Amino acid sequence: MPPRPDLPPHPLPADKDLVLKVIPMPADVNANGDIFGGWVMAQVDLAGSVLPSRIGQRMVTVAVNEFIFKQPVRVGDILSFYSSVRRVGRTSVTVDVEVYAERFHDQGRFVKVTEALLTYVAIDSEGKPQALPENAQIAAWRQAIERNAPSAAAQKN
Numbered sequence: 001m002p003p004r005p006d007l008p009p010h011p012l013p014a015d016k017d018l019v020l021k022v023i024p025m026p027a028d029v030n031a032n033g034d035i036f037g038g039w040v041m042a043q044v045d046l047a048g049s050v051l052p053s054r055i056g057q058r059m060v061t062v063a064v065n066e067f068i069f070k071q072p073v074r075v076g077d078i079l080s081f082y083s084s085v086r087r088v089g090r091t092s093v094t095v096d097v098e099v100y101a102e103r104f105h106d107q108g109r110f111v112k113v114t115e116a117l118l119t120y121v122a123i124d125s126e127g128k129p130q131a132l133p134e135n136a137q138i139a140a141w142r143q144a145i146e147r148n149a150p151s152a153a154a155q156k157n
Helices: 037-053 136-156
Strands: 017-022 059-069 078-088 092-102 110-122
Touching (some): 017 037, 037 059, 037 078, 078 136
Antiparallel strands (some): 017 078, 078 092
């Protein structure tokens, strides 16, 4: 269904990749009738892992640096997960994830429900951290981070 004309423009991020879409179901609710936060966290971890998986190495979640629940998630919401690489280290990649809900009864309007910052580390077959490869994907992320650094600093001032 196209967006309703009386709604403001979609606040969806243009600078992030859409990496996952999912609809929570009744089995995912907590005692209050909202979607269980742990279920949302699991989906965020899956969404956050999509970009690091593109480098072709085994990556595991090493930290959830920040996790903010902004609005409740309801049964039937269409959740869209957007992510971008925030930092590339020697062995790790830090990913920013934003989650937007398109409410079942208010199609075409998006509400930011969750944001998180997660770090993934490359590991070898024994589970020990290993250096990230110097490949085109890593180079592209580093360039994007450098390109966006001045605008991020300006936003804080």
